[in-house]
Amino acid sequence: MKAKYVILASAIASALVVSALPAQAAGVDMKIGTIHPLTGGNADYGIGLTTAAEYGAEQITKAMKAAKVPGTCKIVASEDDQATPALAVEAATKLVKSNKVNAIVGPLTSGSTVSAAQSVTVPNNVVMIATAASSPTITKFADKDLLFRTYPSDAFQGKVIVAAVQKKFGKTVTLSIGARNDAFGTALANVVTNEWVKGGGDIGRKVLWNPDNATFDSEAKLLTEGSPDVWVIVDFPDTFAKVGPALVRTGAWDAKKTFFTEAMYDAAVIKTIGVDIMGGASGTAAKSIGIASDKWKKDRKAAKPATKETFVDASAYDATVLLCLAAIHGKSTKGSVISKSLRAVSGAKGGTNIPWSKLTDAVKAAAAGKNFTYQGAWTTAKFDAYGDSSGALFRVYKIAADGTLSSDDAEDVRF
Amino acid sequence: MSDFIQYFFNGLVVGCIFAIAAVGISLLYSVLRLVNFAAGDFLTLGAFITYFLSVTLELNFLLSVLVSMIAGMAISWFLELVLWRNLRRNKAGTLALFLVATGVALMLRPLIQFLFGTETRKFNIDILKTYDFFGARIPQTQLLVLIFASASILTIALFIAKARIGKDMRAYANNPGLASVSGINVDRVVIATWLISGALGSLAGVFQGLVQGQFNNAMGESLLLSFFAAVVLGTIGDAYGALAGGLLLGLIMELSQLGIFFGGVPSNYKPVVAFATLVLVLLFKPEGIFGYRARKV
Numbered sequence: 001m002k003a004k005y006v007i008l009a010s011a012i013a014s015a016l017v018v019s020a021l022p023a024q025a026a027g028v029d030m031k032i033g034t035i036h037p038l039t040g041g042n043a044d045y046g047i048g049l050t051t052a053a054e055y056g057a058e059q060i061t062k063a064m065k066a067a068k069v070p071g072t073c074k075i076v077a078s079e080d081d082q083a084t085p086a087l088a089v090e091a092a093t094k095l096v097k098s099n100k101v102n103a104i105v106g107p108l109t110s111g112s113t114v115s116a117a118q119s120v121t122v123p124n125n126v127v128m129i130a131t132a133a134s135s136p137t138i139t140k141f142a143d144k145d146l147l148f149r150t151y152p153s154d155a156f157q158g159k160v161i162v163a164a165v166q167k168k169f170g171k172t173v174t175l176s177i178g179a180r181n182d183a184f185g186t187a188l189a190n191v192v193t194n195e196w197v198k199g200g201g202d203i204g205r206k207v208l209w210n211p212d213n214a215t216f217d218s219e220a221k222l223l224t225e226g227s228p229d230v231w232v233i234v235d236f237p238d239t240f241a242k243v244g245p246a247l248v249r250t251g252a253w254d255a256k257k258t259f260f261t262e263a264m265y266d267a268a269v270i271k272t273i274g275v276d277i278m279g280g281a282s283g284t285a286a287k288s289i290g291i292a293s294d295k296w297k298k299d300r301k302a303a304k305p306a307t308k309e310t311f312v313d314a315s316a317y318d319a320t321v322l323l324c325l326a327a328i329h330g331k332s333t334k335g336s337v338i339s340k341s342l343r344a345v346s347g348a349k350g351g352t353n354i355p356w357s358k359l360t361d362a363v364k365a366a367a368a369g370k371n372f373t374y375q376g377a378w379t380t381a382k383f384d385a386y387g388d389s390s391g392a393l394f395r396v397y398k399i400a401a402d403g404t405l406s407s408d409d410a411e412d413v414r415f
Numbered sequence: 416m417s418d419f420i421q422y423f424f425n426g427l428v429v430g431c432i433f434a435i436a437a438v439g440i441s442l443l444y445s446v447l448r449l450v451n452f453a454a455g456d457f458l459t460l461g462a463f464i465t466y467f468l469s470v471t472l473e474l475n476f477l478l479s480v481l482v483s484m485i486a487g488m489a490i491s492w493f494l495e496l497v498l499w500r501n502l503r504r505n506k507a508g509t510l511a512l513f514l515v516a517t518g519v520a521l522m523l524r525p526l527i528q529f530l531f532g533t534e535t536r537k538f539n540i541d542i543l544k545t546y547d548f549f550g551a552r553i554p555q556t557q558l559l560v561l562i563f564a565s566a567s568i569l570t571i572a573l574f575i576a577k578a579r580i581g582k583d584m585r586a587y588a589n590n591p592g593l594a595s596v597s598g599i600n601v602d603r604v605v606i607a608t609w610l611i612s613g614a615l616g617s618l619a620g621v622f623q624g625l626v627q628g629q630f631n632n633a634m635g636e637s638l639l640l641s642f643f644a645a646v647v648l649g650t651i652g653d654a655y656g657a658l659a660g661g662l663l664l665g666l667i668m669e670l671s672q673l674g675i676f677f678g679g680v681p682s683n684y685k686p687v688v689a690f691a692t693l694v695l696v697l698l699f700k701p702e703g704i705f706g707y708r709a710r711k712v
Contacts, residue, residue, distance in 0.1 A: 039533035181683040208683035212637035214429045215626050218669050219682045238631055241535045245542045245628035249554050272535050
């Protein structure tokens with residue numbers, strides 16, 4: 001009988017001890033998949049982002065160990081979508097159905113993001129954080145609050161391009177726009193058009209081209225008709241590698257009077273397309289608003305060297321870390337829980353600032369269920385009601401005749 | 416006038432490439448009832464082999480193109496011997512053959528990636544040089560493509576019409592049973608069809624690579640739908656029809672942007688124009704522009 005009481009007392013005591021354990025003990029096994037272009041014209045970006053996501057998963061798992069929070073955060077599969085919506089859907093299906101991931105980091109492009117979200121992640125209640133998708137259409141996409149992004153919307157970039165063009169050429173000149181006919185190209189072309197007209201300028205030609213065209217000579221001819229004073233081109237490297245030569249062949253296009261977007265902000269891309277084609281042009285590109293991003297680049301290079309590195313890699317690192325922190329915070333890998341917790345850990349609900357360099361502290365805070373502001377190497381997301389990250393910083397870059405890229409911090413535009 | 420010349424020229428160049436690729440697809444369908452879904456990837460393979468020989472190994476460009484065509488023929492022949500012949504012997508239906516062709520395409524893509532990488536490539540040819548022609552600017556590479564493609568189209572047409580094997584192909588396509596009992600060597604006809612298709616695929620790939628200036632491993636598959644549209648427009652299984660269908664499709668797509676057509680159709684609607692034309696033609700002539708003819712191929 002005595003023994004019975006001893007066992008009962010021990011059981012009650014154990015239960016009390018377990019319930020009184022600090023919240024840090026709660027852990028999760030988070031399985032993440034990535035979708036980026038690992039082959040094709042955008043592979044430079046995709047490889048860098050994928051490696052950065054892997055680095056993020058390794059760092060957060062280390063931090064979980066240090067914080068004595070059980071569980072892991074792993075990248076279980078990295079898929080290649082070649083920046084193609086159809087392949088992004090296939091990749092997302094594989095990740096969700098076969099790899100049973102709890103969340104996805106990527107894709108890179110807006111077209112892939114919308115397709116993968118619409119067909120796969122939203123219907124399956126899986127959270128996705130796009131790493132460089134910038135189309136404004138994503139903002140109000142019906143995503144059941146499951147689609148987020150760490151990259152700023154082109155609603156900002158459109159304004160920056162127009163401001164940069166106005167500064168260099170004046171407000172009343174004629175501007176022609178050439179853009180790829182997809183979610184990214186058409187949306188940004190519309191933003192630029194509206195902003196330019198609002199500023200008092202004229203639009204010459206607006207030419208949208210299908211990336212699958214057999215040739216682009218007719219599009220190039222259309223874009224140069226009417227001798228505009230300046231051009232804005234919204235395209236990806238693999239397509240512009242074909243459009244660019246066609247523009248030069250018209251004899252009426254001038255790279256020095258042309259502005260590109262962030263996709264061309266890469267020395268390797270410029271070299272591939274041709275310095276003789278792109279030399280002298282300008283452009284705008286999102287810039288990190290993260291904390292100590294140069295130090296992050298050094299740390300990442302030392303810990304996980306990538307064959308390709310680009311300016312936007314840290315976006316995937318932050319996306320991975322945020323997803324894991326959200327899972328720990330919500331003590332669940334369910335999409336709806338992660339979605340809610342993403343705001344709690346990204347600063348949307350306030351709380352202490354915790355930089356990426358103090359991940360152990362971030363894990364402890366998440367495990368304790370606290371609201372805090374994760375300050376990433378790319379962004380301090382503070383996800384808004386639409387899942388967009390708040391705030392943005394853009395640089396205005398120039399491509400020298402030898403292909404060298406340069407920008408002046410004084411010209412940066414912050415939102 | 417210069418605008419018309421420019422768009423007409425652009426259309427001719429695109430049309431020639433469509434025509435050459437489409438005739439290979441059409442020949443295979445007429446002789447073997449095979450919808451070759453791997454045609455786009457043969458095109459990509461041809462461009463990459465030529466790139467490897469002419470840029471990496473620095474061989475003469477024309478020699479590289481020839482070797483690339485021979486490689487296309489060899490691969491097609493090999494696939495006929497180990498795959499297609501056995502499938503036919505096992506009485507595989509059109510759908511089964513189509514699915515196998517899709518499988519071949521899906522295997523060829525990663526193979527091309529593995530062998531040649533995924534970076535954007537270009538031939539060692541000046542892609543920026545142009546010639547003025549009545550106010551139009553004619554790119555050097557496209558002029559070369561137009562000349563060689565026209566010669567190729569003429570050669571194909573003459574080959575099918577005059578050469579013994581060409582006549583055998585037409586006879587077999589028209590009535591396989593009758594052709595077999597009348598002494599036509601069926602195996603020879605089938606192999607000749609594959610060889611021609613393989614060579615034309617490689618050639619179209621080189622032409623497309625030249626016209627685009629730069630190309631990657633997705634080049635062929637992105638154009639596949641246009642090739643099939645050309646085949647259908649010109650009457651499925653009719654080689655002359657495929658040539659005409661390809662040319663017509665290219666011209667319609669590019670000329671639709673001329674200002675005289677409702678101020679010019681926006682360039683992102685070029686495929687819409689092409690396929691609307693296809694639908695219209697099929698509405699009034701369901702068998703394609705060449706219609707049903709007793710003489711097929």
